[in-house]
Amino acid sequence: MSYRKRLRFMSLRARILAVATVFALGAVAIAQAQPQSGIVRPTTEPSNPSAQLGAQLFAGNCSSCHGISGSGIASPRPGAGGIPGAGPPLQRVGASAPDFYLRTGYMPLASIHDQPAPDRVLFSDNEIRSLVAYVASLGPGPAIPHPAPASGSLSDGLHLFTEHCAGCHQGLARGGFVTGALVPPLQGVTATEIAEAVRIGPYLMPRFSQKQISDSQLNSIIRYVLWTRHPSDRGGWGIGNLGPIPEGLVTWWIALPLLVVACVLLGKRFGR
Amino acid sequence: MTDPVQDPVRFIDERTAGAALLRRGLRYLFPDHWSFLLGEVALYSFIVLIGTGIYLALFFDPSTAKTVYHGPYTPLDGQTMSAAFKSVVDISFAYKAGLLIRQTHHWAADVFVASMVIHLTRVFFTGAFRKPRELTWIIGLLMLFTAFLEGYLGYSLVDDLLSGMGLAIGYGVGLSIPVIGGPMTLSLFGAPFPGKPELWSRMYIAHVLLIPILLAVLITIHLALVMARHHTQFRQSRRHTERRIVGVPLFPGQTPRSLALVFFVAAVLFLLGGLVQINPIWQWGPFEPWLGTNGAQPDWYLGWLIGALRLMPSFDLTIGHFTLVPNPFWGGALFPLVVLGLLAAFPWIERRLTGDRTTHNLLDRPRDAPNRTAFGVAFLTWVFLIFAFGAADRIFVLLGLSYNTQLYIFRIGIWVVPLALFFGVRRVCRELQTSDRIEEVREQAEHEAEEDRGAVAGAPAQPAG
Numbered sequence: 001m002s003y004r005k006r007l008r009f010m011s012l013r014a015r016i017l018a019v020a021t022v023f024a025l026g027a028v029a030i031a032q033a034q035p036q037s038g039i040v041r042p043t044t045e046p047s048n049p050s051a052q053l054g055a056q057l058f059a060g061n062c063s064s065c066h067g068i069s070g071s072g073i074a075s076p077r078p079g080a081g082g083i084p085g086a087g088p089p090l091q092r093v094g095a096s097a098p099d100f101y102l103r104t105g106y107m108p109l110a111s112i113h114d115q116p117a118p119d120r121v122l123f124s125d126n127e128i129r130s131l132v133a134y135v136a137s138l139g140p141g142p143a144i145p146h147p148a149p150a151s152g153s154l155s156d157g158l159h160l161f162t163e164h165c166a167g168c169h170q171g172l173a174r175g176g177f178v179t180g181a182l183v184p185p186l187q188g189v190t191a192t193e194i195a196e197a198v199r200i201g202p203y204l205m206p207r208f209s210q211k212q213i214s215d216s217q218l219n220s221i222i223r224y225v226l227w228t229r230h231p232s233d234r235g236g237w238g239i240g241n242l243g244p245i246p247e248g249l250v251t252w253w254i255a256l257p258l259l260v261v262a263c264v265l266l267g268k269r270f271g272r
Numbered sequence: 273m274t275d276p277v278q279d280p281v282r283f284i285d286e287r288t289a290g291a292a293l294l295r296r297g298l299r300y301l302f303p304d305h306w307s308f309l310l311g312e313v314a315l316y317s318f319i320v321l322i323g324t325g326i327y328l329a330l331f332f333d334p335s336t337a338k339t340v341y342h343g344p345y346t347p348l349d350g351q352t353m354s355a356a357f358k359s360v361v362d363i364s365f366a367y368k369a370g371l372l373i374r375q376t377h378h379w380a381a382d383v384f385v386a387s388m389v390i391h392l393t394r395v396f397f398t399g400a401f402r403k404p405r406e407l408t409w410i411i412g413l414l415m416l417f418t419a420f421l422e423g424y425l426g427y428s429l430v431d432d433l434l435s436g437m438g439l440a441i442g443y444g445v446g447l448s449i450p451v452i453g454g455p456m457t458l459s460l461f462g463a464p465f466p467g468k469p470e471l472w473s474r475m476y477i478a479h480v481l482l483i484p485i486l487l488a489v490l491i492t493i494h495l496a497l498v499m500a501r502h503h504t505q506f507r508q509s510r511r512h513t514e515r516r517i518v519g520v521p522l523f524p525g526q527t528p529r530s531l532a533l534v535f536f537v538a539a540v541l542f543l544l545g546g547l548v549q550i551n552p553i554w555q556w557g558p559f560e561p562w563l564g565t566n567g568a569q570p571d572w573y574l575g576w577l578i579g580a581l582r583l584m585p586s587f588d589l590t591i592g593h594f595t596l597v598p599n600p601f602w603g604g605a606l607f608p609l610v611v612l613g614l615l616a617a618f619p620w621i622e623r624r625l626t627g628d629r630t631t632h633n634l635l636d637r638p639r640d641a642p643n644r645t646a647f648g649v650a651f652l653t654w655v656f657l658i659f660a661f662g663a664a665d666r667i668f669v670l671l672g673l674s675y676n677t678q679l680y681i682f683r684i685g686i687w688v689v690p691l692a693l694f695f696g697v698r699r700v701c702r703e704l705q706t707s708d709r710i711e712e713v714r715e716q717a718e719h720e721a722e723e724d725r726g727a728v729a730g731a732p733a734q735p736a737g
Contacts, residue, residue, distance in 0.1 A: 154347045162433065162557050166565040171433060171556050176566030177665035177675050183566060185669075224347075232347065234364065235375050235549030243434060245663050247550050248572025251382040254548075255540055259313050259387065262536045266529050267306025 039108075039122050049126050054134025057127055061108050066090050070138045076112060086112050093200075094141020098132045100196035104189070115203055118184050145195040149223040152216070157224025160217055164208065172241045173228045180204055187229045194222045301519035302526040303505040307398075309533060310391040315491065316537040317384035322484065324377035331367055333359035334429060334476035336469045345554050353558035356472060357431040361554055376545025381423045383541060385573040388416050396618075396648050398635040400504045402628075406619040408497040413616055415490045417608075418483060420573055425479040427551065427571060429472070434551070436559025437568045440465055441581070445604030450597050453605075466561050504635045514633045567665055576655055579662030580607040583682055611655060639708075642701035649697045650690035657686045 040060030046053055058070070065087035067073045072089030087109070090098070101107040105119035123131065132144070162171060168183045170176045175185035181204040186194070195218055201207030213221070231241060239246035285291045302308065335355040341348050343358075344365045353361075363370035392412060395401055401409035424442070428435045443465045446457030462468030505512050505519065512518050520526050544550075556565065570578060580603030589597035614621075622644060623629060638645040661682045668675050 155349045155351055158347050158557055159351060162563050162565070166563070168566055170567050171565035175669050177668045178566065182668065231555055233549050233552065234554070235371055235552055236547040238549050241555065242666070243567070244569040244571050245666055247382060248575065250544070250548055251386050251572060255379065255383050255544060256386050256390065258540050259383070259537060260310070260390070262533060263309035263313065264306045266532055267309060
């Protein structure tokens with residue numbers, strides 16, 4: 001995590017360096033080396049998304065881990081700067097997975113030792129479309145889904161989410177920890193990203209088939225997850241919707257200090 | 273002529289002989305220090321608990337019979353749930369002031385236990401538990417642990433997702449107790465988890481009748497014992513001695529104080545109940561054994577047990593393939609028993625160590641007993657750190673400090689930090705004592721110097737103090 005941040009601080013210098021490297025390698029760089037940080041871009045970028053731009057970006061930013069043409073690299077292999085690269089093959093992931101992994105900022109991964117985590121998105125929309133088009137062209141696979149959360153039911157969504165997702169993501173999708181992974185909160189994700197994640201199963205998250213969760217059930221789940229951004233806090237200040245931990249904090253840091261101050265004042269007031 | 277005030281009073285007095293008792297009661301002297309009001313905060317929270325609890329009991333249905341919800345809260349519309357859960361959703365959404373009363377009840381429970389803990393620390397660090405007040409101390413501890421159980425039953429009754437998960441943990445801990453745990457837990461639950469419907473009527477009668485009565489009895493004995501042996505007091509002036517009590521009488525001195533405090537406690541609890549959401553069960557939804565939520569937690573006063581369960585290395589006591597003592601026993605049962613046992617035995621432990629067997633009506637300041645104060649700080653820190661680890665997963669999510677790193681830090685920290693604090697605090701106490709003594713000597717010397725000068729000048733010596 002911290003390593004990753006440090007890399008980002010260096011990004012300007014590193015970017016210049018990286019662009020220079022690409023320049024030296026020619027327009028279509030087949031970069032064996034993983035760029036240390038930032039993004040490697042062709043010097044003149046077309047303004048429309050194209051699989052060709054995607055191929056260039058892929059070669060410069062992804063192939064060190066995912067192999068040339070997304071064939072995958074099974075075991076860690078040193079890339080530029082000694083950073084090892086390894087990643088799954090991308091020849092059958094279709095358009096949905098790259099769209100999800102790029103729009104959440106999961107990819108490009110800074111270090112294969114890190115869990116992919118929601119992060120700043122480093123690519124422009126144009127570049128993401130190009131990369132998605134390129135990865136999708138590598139082989140058959142699912143297209144980007146188009147969920148319709150409005151047609152789902154909030155009540156079903158609550159129930160299905162509790163059944164399938166809350167064990168990891170917490171009942172109100174506030175995130176948490178499971179052995180081996182940090183589970184992100186879901187207040188910042190879009191409907192499309194939720195639909196993609198459920199079918200892909202990123203990292204330790206299981207992949208849910210149509211049999212387990214149908215598309216209409218998925219719509220209900222998405223409707224519920226979007227609702228958790230502003231759940232119904234009938235009781236007043238929701239204190240984070242995290243349950244007893246903040247409640248205990250309020251008890252000890254608001255209620256009790258007030259009462260102790262009252263004791264001190266009353267002890268003085270009627271003392272003499 | 274009849275007198276509308278005097279006649280009824282005389283009527284009652286002639287038949288109860290209460291006037292003398294009342295007069296004695298009203299003259300009872302209260303020590304004049306704010307820290308003696310902390311116990312009253314707990315008492316008044318208890319009163320609020322009883323009051324709000326009665327209102328909730330009018331609407332709560334302790335039944336696990338399944339119903340389908342069709343009520344004002346649409347996100348639960350059409351869901352199957354127990355009648356118990358449904359009745360609490362209805363209290364929150366359908367009945368007048370139901371949510372306010374429910375939330376106030378829950379906040380009052382959290383504050384009740386917290387104020388008892390604060391009261392306990394005051395009593396501990398001032399040595400108020402010493403002879404002749406050991407029984408008062410023990411009764412206080414019993415109340416504290418009874419309150420833990422009462423709170424646990426209270427939120428378990430609701431049958432929401434969190435309460436179901438809490439019951440599952442309680443069931444596991446119950447089973448883990450050697451020899452008696454299995455049969456006891458099973459007969460209480462009626463069947464393996466989640467148990468039979470009878471469990472609900474059992475928890476309900478315990479929560480609304482048996483334990484409140486037990487608490488009320490304990491409170492009465494506690495207060496009677498306080499009155500019988502009288503309050504302790506600080507050595508605030510030369511007039512405060514072991515044998516002479518200085519203070520304000522119950523009436524008129526203490527009464528306005530206590531009345532003001534009653535209203536203040538109630539105001540804080542009702543304000544919280546109206547403004548700050550607590551246990552929004554409609555967000556958790558109903559419990560089923562196959563459902564769960566990440567990061568489920570008990571109310572704060574049981575958080576130390578979750579912390580202990582998580583912190584304890586996975587270690588069962590086994591003979592061959594037979595598990596004698598399963599893991600949950602250590603954190604969930606042995607740990608609280610050790611804490612209770614140590615605190616309960618402390619008056620006798622201290623007597624053993626110091627050889628001090630005398631009666632004490634004057635309180636120590638924390639510095640006056642460096643060993644006790646140091647032990648108290650170390651002990652509380654130990655329990656607190658174990659408590660804090662219960663939230664390690666949230667700390668990970670918020671601060672990015674990985675769970676396993678925290679596990680190692682805490683497993684070492686819960687021993688090292690209290691130990692370091694023990695020596696540090698003892699040192700500070702002794703330094704404070706020394707500076708007290710220096711101050712005393714200096715005052716004495718100044719006083720003598722003044723006297724000398726007075727004698728030289730032929731003036732009469734100033735009267736002392």
